[in-house]
Amino acid sequence: MRKGIRSTSKYRVAKSKIFFGIMCLFSALTMIPLFVILWELAKKGYKQFNLSLFTEVAPTSMEAMFARATGNLIPGGILNGITGTLLILSMAIVIAIPIGIMTGVYLAENQEKKLANFVRHLSDLLQGIPSIVIGVVVYIWVVIPMSSYSAVAGSVALSIMMLPMIIRSTEESLKMLPVTLKEAGLALGGSYSSVVMRILIPSAFSGLFTGSLLAISRVTGETAPLLVTALGAASVNWDATSPTSAISLLIWEFYNDPNLADLVWSSSLLLLLFVLGINLLAKSIAKKWKIQ
Amino acid sequence: MENSVNTNNHILELKDVSVSYTPGQYAVKDVSAIIKPNTVTAMMGPSGCGKTTLLRAINRMHELYPNIVTTGEILLQGENIFSMNAMKVRRMAGMVFQRPNPFPTMSIYDNVLAGYMLNNVGLKKHEKDEIVETSLRSVALWDEVKDSMTKKGSFLSGGQQQRLCIARALALKPELLLMDEPTSALDPISTNKVEELIFELKKDYTIVIVTHNMSQAARLSDNSMFMYLGELVEYGATKQMFTKPNDKRTEEYLTGVFS
Numbered sequence: 001m002r003k004g005i006r007s008t009s010k011y012r013v014a015k016s017k018i019f020f021g022i023m024c025l026f027s028a029l030t031m032i033p034l035f036v037i038l039w040e041l042a043k044k045g046y047k048q049f050n051l052s053l054f055t056e057v058a059p060t061s062m063e064a065m066f067a068r069a070t071g072n073l074i075p076g077g078i079l080n081g082i083t084g085t086l087l088i089l090s091m092a093i094v095i096a097i098p099i100g101i102m103t104g105v106y107l108a109e110n111q112e113k114k115l116a117n118f119v120r121h122l123s124d125l126l127q128g129i130p131s132i133v134i135g136v137v138v139y140i141w142v143v144i145p146m147s148s149y150s151a152v153a154g155s156v157a158l159s160i161m162m163l164p165m166i167i168r169s170t171e172e173s174l175k176m177l178p179v180t181l182k183e184a185g186l187a188l189g190g191s192y193s194s195v196v197m198r199i200l201i202p203s204a205f206s207g208l209f210t211g212s213l214l215a216i217s218r219v220t221g222e223t224a225p226l227l228v229t230a231l232g233a234a235s236v237n238w239d240a241t242s243p244t245s246a247i248s249l250l251i252w253e254f255y256n257d258p259n260l261a262d263l264v265w266s267s268s269l270l271l272l273l274f275v276l277g278i279n280l281l282a283k284s285i286a287k288k289w290k291i292q
Numbered sequence: 293m294e295n296s297v298n299t300n301n302h303i304l305e306l307k308d309v310s311v312s313y314t315p316g317q318y319a320v321k322d323v324s325a326i327i328k329p330n331t332v333t334a335m336m337g338p339s340g341c342g343k344t345t346l347l348r349a350i351n352r353m354h355e356l357y358p359n360i361v362t363t364g365e366i367l368l369q370g371e372n373i374f375s376m377n378a379m380k381v382r383r384m385a386g387m388v389f390q391r392p393n394p395f396p397t398m399s400i401y402d403n404v405l406a407g408y409m410l411n412n413v414g415l416k417k418h419e420k421d422e423i424v425e426t427s428l429r430s431v432a433l434w435d436e437v438k439d440s441m442t443k444k445g446s447f448l449s450g451g452q453q454q455r456l457c458i459a460r461a462l463a464l465k466p467e468l469l470l471m472d473e474p475t476s477a478l479d480p481i482s483t484n485k486v487e488e489l490i491f492e493l494k495k496d497y498t499i500v501i502v503t504h505n506m507s508q509a510a511r512l513s514d515n516s517m518f519m520y521l522g523e524l525v526e527y528g529a530t531k532q533m534f535t536k537p538n539d540k541r542t543e544e545y546l547t548g549v550f551s
Binding site (some may be wrong): 108146167178180181182183184186187189190191194195198199202203 | 351353356379380382383386387389390391395396397406407409410411412458461464471533
């Protein structure tokens with residue numbers, strides 16, 4: 001009898017070791033795509049990853065053809081894409097963050113209300129809407145009334161995509177705060193708005209900030225909604241009402257032109273590094289500003 | 293800091309106060325009592341007897357939760373709190389919570405001034421310095437933290453945090469200080485310090501303290517309320533109650549027949 005129990009336990013130990021091993025293996029496997037992608041982009045893009053990538057606008061197909069014919073590097077860079085991405089993103093942030101945070105506060109503060117449940121479900125649904133669909137709808141809402149493709153149309157599309165993530169992260173990080181924090185604020189005679197603005201939001205700030213950064217990094221590389229809203233531009237444009245380029249749009253243009261195809265890799269590498277940078281920043285902030 | 297002179301010499305009067313969480317069920321039932329200035333009043337009773345609920349009715353804390361209904365009258369310096377502005381009531385009746393809860397994003401200095409900041413009261417630098425120093429001195433925390441004003445409140449020990457929270461409430465110069473088991477989350481040494489502090493504060497403030505700890509009530513309070521199942525069973529001088537209680541239930545509670 002005793003022996004039997006022992007043998008079973010040996011078998012169990014072996015089984016759990018194998019299970020543990022499989023988990024480790026799969027976890028390691030998930031890291032492989034990231035490193036392969038980075039390696040691929042670095043290998044193919046390093047030649048074009050130079051200063052002119054940041055300082056010059058995208059070359060035309062003809063310029064690139066001449067350069068290729070003479071065996072030179074393709075001239076030009078993606079400055080119009082970088083500035084466009086920055087313009088579109090910053091406007092999207094200005095639109096999405098106040099709305100998202102206010103909604104998140106409302107959801108966290110009124111968890112049982114019907115409207116709150118309704119909004120919460122809709123926000124989850126919004127997250128599942130394909131980006132191209134959002135793009136097309138914004139085309140109807142913004143591009144047609146303005147009768148022009150524009151950076152602001154692109155920002156509206158991206159801000160709609162950012163909203164669900166900001167709302168969710170705001171709600172979650174506010175719900176983590178102890179209720180006595182709010183009570184303490186109100187017990188000092190503070191008005192509800194000043195308690196929310198000066199105690200609750202600052203206390204949950206690291207969560208809000210991380211969530212917002214992740215939302216930004218999520219939409220940075222979006223291409224489909226920008227194709228039908230911001231369209232693209234050949235030169236640097238800071239006018240929010242005019243068509244504007246973006247890094248992701250340029251990648252798409254380069255991909256479609258055999259003469260420019262070499263630029264796909266360096267631009268993709270830059271985009272990837274940018275997004276990775278935001279992610280790392282978000283992680284380090286979440287760690288550093290965490291409030292005990 | 294001084295309490296304004298009151299004609300009928302009581303700062304707080306409860307008239308038939310009832311609180312219910314669910315309709316028809318009362319957590320506090322028809323409590324009437326008068327609290328005199330510069331006294332410490334202890335609310336005692338077994339868990340769930342409604343003492344914290346009653347305390348929180350005094351600064352209208354229950355209004356944060358729509359399902360809680362408070363009826364009756366509560367007069368603060370002769371004025372019914374339900375016809376006053378809730379924010380004014382809460383400034384007049386400061387509250388100290390069970391667990392120390394300094395605002396985590398604020399420095400020690402800003403924590404003391406939090407009440408002014410939340411009420412959008414603009415103060416000059418020297419006024420701020422003065423309020424911070426007096427408030428921290430009155431909780432005997434000044435000497436311990438005067439060199440680390442810019443540090444976060446959470447950097448302090450539990451007992452220091454609780455004293456900081458008391459200073460935060462005192463900074464607004466309230467008429468009344470409501471304390472909800474302020475030492476239950478503290479170690480014995482910190483508890484001792486907070487108790488000494490309450491004894492000191494009695495000179496300038498009127499204090500109502502909820503406590504689970506009978507010996508604490510005996511040590512600290514002038515008057516005691518014994519509550520049981522939402523009712524105020526007995527209210528009188530602490531000495532009298534601990535030596536010769538009027539009600540049999542009080543006697544049983546104090547002698548440990550139930551708790």
